[in-house]
Amino acid sequence: xxxxxxxKDAGEKLLGIGEAKAATPxxxxxxxxxxxxxxxxxxxxxxxxxxxxxxxxxxxxxxxVTVSGKAATQEIKEKILLSCGNVKGVSSVxxxxxxxxxxxxxxxxxxxxxxxxxxISKQYYGNANLYNKIFEANRxxxxxxxxxxxxxxxxxxx
Numbered sequence: 001x002x003x004x005x006x007x008k009d010a011g012e013k014l015l016g017i018g019e020a021k022a023a024t025p026x027x028x029x030x031x032x033x034x035x036x037x038x039x040x041x042x043x044x045x046x047x048x049x050x051x052x053x054x055x056x057x058x059x060x061x062x063x064x065v066t067v068s069g070k071a072a073t074q075e076i077k078e079k080i081l082l083s084c085g086n087v088k089g090v091s092s093v094x095x096x097x098x099x100x101x102x103x104x105x106x107x108x109x110x111x112x113x114x115x116x117x118x119x120i121s122k123q124y125y126g127n128a129n130l131y132n133k134i135f136e137a138n139r140x141x142x143x144x145x146x147x148x149x150x151x152x153x154x155x156x157x158x
Contacts, residue, residue, distance in 0.1 A: 004093045004108070006085035006153055008063050012043065013088045033058050040065060044083045047140045049076055051097060056084065063091035074103035075137075078155050082141060086152055107156040117145050124156050133157060
């Protein structure tokens with residue numbers, strides 16, 4: 001269990017559109033938070049990620065998402081946390097996810113302007129050509145190795 005910080009103004013634009021349109025300032029805060037939590041949960045499902053008894057809640061006043069349930073592996077857990085945090089409007093994720101198959105603690109990296117997966121790979125592995133290792137570790141959130149953006153948080157596998 002832990003708290004992960006994210007850049008609030010970077011990420012997928014889920015809140016305030018579609019089913020999360022209720023997350024507007026004029027709406028009932030409880031209904032807006034529930035709609036936003038459901039939109040984030042649906043986004044996780046859209047990424048083909050799942051956890052037993054997955055529950056996602058959102059606090060619009062703080063930008064905090066709380067996610068609970070039980071993921072099958074550490075990798076799936078990390079991807080669920082990143083899916084929650086890489087949503088515009090989310091500043092932190094409270095991790096209450098359990099994992100059936102324990103593994104090493106995750107490493108994360110927040111993309112800055114001018115970064116490429118090759119540059120990040122060179123920094124972590126000493127070899128820019130290992131960028132695909134980072135790309136694969138962040139699928140399905142990443143659809144192409146060249147489509148990363150400042151503020152996005154990525155998993156860095158061992």
